[in-house]
Structure formats: structure tokens, C-alpha cells
Amino acid sequence: GREMARLLARQHRKLQGNVWLHVVRREFLIASGIRQLEGLSIGEDLLWSMQVFLHAAKVVATSIHAYRYITRPGSAMASYSAWTLAELYRCMREEYLVLEKIDAPGDDDLRRFFSSMAIDILIWWTFHPNYQRRLAKGIRWKTCADFTTLEANRRMIRDLARSASPLKRLGVWLILASGRLGTWWLCDLYFRAFFGATTMRARRSAARRALARA
Numbered sequence: 001g002r003e004m005a006r007l008l009a010r011q012h013r014k015l016q017g018n019v020w021l022h023v024v025r026r027e028f029l030i031a032s033g034i035r036q037l038e039g040l041s042i043g044e045d046l047l048w049s050m051q052v053f054l055h056a057a058k059v060v061a062t063s064i065h066a067y068r069y070i071t072r073p074g075s076a077m078a079s080y081s082a083w084t085l086a087e088l089y090r091c092m093r094e095e096y097l098v099l100e101k102i103d104a105p106g107d108d109d110l111r112r113f114f115s116s117m118a119i120d121i122l123i124w125w126t127f128h129p130n131y132q133r134r135l136a137k138g139i140r141w142k143t144c145a146d147f148t149t150l151e152a153n154r155r156m157i158r159d160l161a162r163s164a165s166p167l168k169r170l171g172v173w174l175i176l177a178s179g180r181l182g183t184w185w186l187c188d189l190y191f192r193a194f195f196g197a198t199t200m201r202a203r204r205s206a207a208r209r210a211l212a213r214a
Contacts, residue, residue, distance in 0.1 A: 082143045091121065126144050128191070132188060148175055
């Protein structure tokens with residue numbers, strides 16, 4: 001499991017944490033004691049999958065399409081609200097607690113990999129343009145400020161951001177500063193440009209892959 005996570009990290013890919021993507025032996029879950037966190041309504045599958053990959057001695061991947069995912073209108077993931085954002089921030093905090101237990105020699109790369117995934121929760125769900133349009137600015141900013149102005153959360157965010165790219169670290173610094181200052185317009189502008197550049201890079205990469213297959 002850890003080797004699979006390292007492979008994903010080397011390929012600059014993310015762990016798909018959806019529970020429905022994995023088939024896990026019952027005996028393994030019983031022996032490892034891994035359970036979904038009760039009371040966490042969003043992000044619990046990512047937290048669970050993260051622990052499975054850290055404990056599993058063997059992981060096998062297949063290209064078989066054995067599942068079809070349907071997004072239901074009105075579901076927790078489809079309904080983006082202040083509650084959704086607060087639950088995602090809670091998931092981020094729980095992931096950090098799991099990361100604190102990764103202390104084996106040679107596991108620094110795993111900490112960096114999963115830390116980057118955790119910090120993306122804060123950046124992606126709060127400031128991606130798709131979500132900026134779905135929640136009133138005042139509500140989104142207040143929810144983020146309520147989370148980022150708590151000193152324990154600020155320490156956690158700074159710790160997680162050490163594994164992020166320089167551009168993400170700058171974005172995190174802006175988030176923490178904006179929470180203290182109570183003004184968020186610069187964050188919105190920064191991440192609009194950040195995600196715009198990310199989209200352009202993804203499109204160029206897709207075009208290069210298409211040409212290589214041709």
C-alpha cells in the first residue's frame with residue numbers, strides 16, 4: 001500500500017479515496033482496526049482509504065470498470081454550503097491526526113504526499129472558481145476564517161503546507177493572512193489565476209498525450 005502511494009507521488013497523481021473504487025478484505029479491516037470515522041459526513045472515504053493504503057501489505061490495480069457513480073441532486077457532495085465546507089475542514093484536521101502517526105524511517109515521502117492532499121482540501125474547496133460561484137462570498141469567507149483563525153488549525157495548516165509547491169505555499173500564506181485581516185479579495189484573485197494556469201497546463205498535457213497516441 002505504501003509503495004502504491006509512493007508510485008502515485010512520483011507520477012504526480014492523487015490517491016482516489018472513494019470507497020467504491022476499492023475492494024478490501026474483511027479480515028484485513030478487522031486485523032488493522034480501520035473504521036470510518038463516525039459523525040464525519042463528507043471526506044470520510046478519503047480518510048478511510050488513506051489509512052487502508054498506509055496499512056496494506058499488498059495492493060493490486062485493475063483496469064476493469066466495475067462501478068458506475070451517479071451524482072444525485074441534493075446529496076451532500078452536490079449541495080455545496082457552509083456546512084459542506086466545515087465538514088471538509090474537519091476531514092482535513094482528521095487527516096492531519098493520521099499523518100502525525102507516520103513516523104517510520106523512510107516515510108517522509110508519504111507524509112509529503114498525503115500532506116499535499118490535505119492542503120488541497122483547503123485550497124480547492126474554498127477557492128476553486130467552480131465553488132466560488134456556488135456559495136456567497138460572505139458565507140464562504142466567514143467559514144474559512146472561523147477555521148483558519150484558530151491557532152491550532154493555523155499551526156496544522158503551516159505544517160501541512162511545508163510539503164506543498166511554492167505557489168501553493170504562497171496561497172496558504174495569503175489564506176492565513178486574510179483570515180487575520182478579515183479581507184479575502186486578494187485570495188480570490190490569486191487562486192483564480194492559480195487555477196487558470198493549472199487548467200492550461202492540464203490541457204497542454206492532454207494535447208501532448210493525444211498527439212503521442214496518434
